[in-house]
Amino acid sequence: MVFLAAFLAVASFGLAGTVDRLAGVAWLFVLLPILYLAVDLAEDTMLTRFLLSPDTITAVIVTTVQRLTRIKIWTLSISAVQVVLLGLCRIG
Numbered sequence: 001m002v003f004l005a006a007f008l009a010v011a012s013f014g015l016a017g018t019v020d021r022l023a024g025v026a027w028l029f030v031l032l033p034i035l036y037l038a039v040d041l042a043e044d045t046m047l048t049r050f051l052l053s054p055d056t057i058t059a060v061i062v063t064t065v066q067r068l069t070r071i072k073i074w075t076l077s078i079s080a081v082q083v084v085l086l087g088l089c090r091i092g
Contacts, residue, residue: 001044005037008079015086022089032082037073043068 012029016022022029046065050057 001036001040004076005033005040005079008033008036008076011083012079012086014092015083019086019089022086024061026058027036028085030081032079035080036072039068039075043072 009030012033013026016026016029043065046068047060048059050065
């Protein structure tokens, strides 16, 4: 999780820095990978809590974890697409 987020952040920042129009705002392109990392960490923390204290599992907590999982998948997908698009901008 950490290495994937770091790769996406470094790749996004590096590629955005090489595109003239984006060089000044290259730091913005690390926000999605950071969001992915934060959401994945929150999801893992809640799942660990499930394993350590099964009696604390409620419908609300399960719904929250499901939402975190969806957000994680979306932020990871968008981060990956962002790297690809920045790479294509660099080529073109």
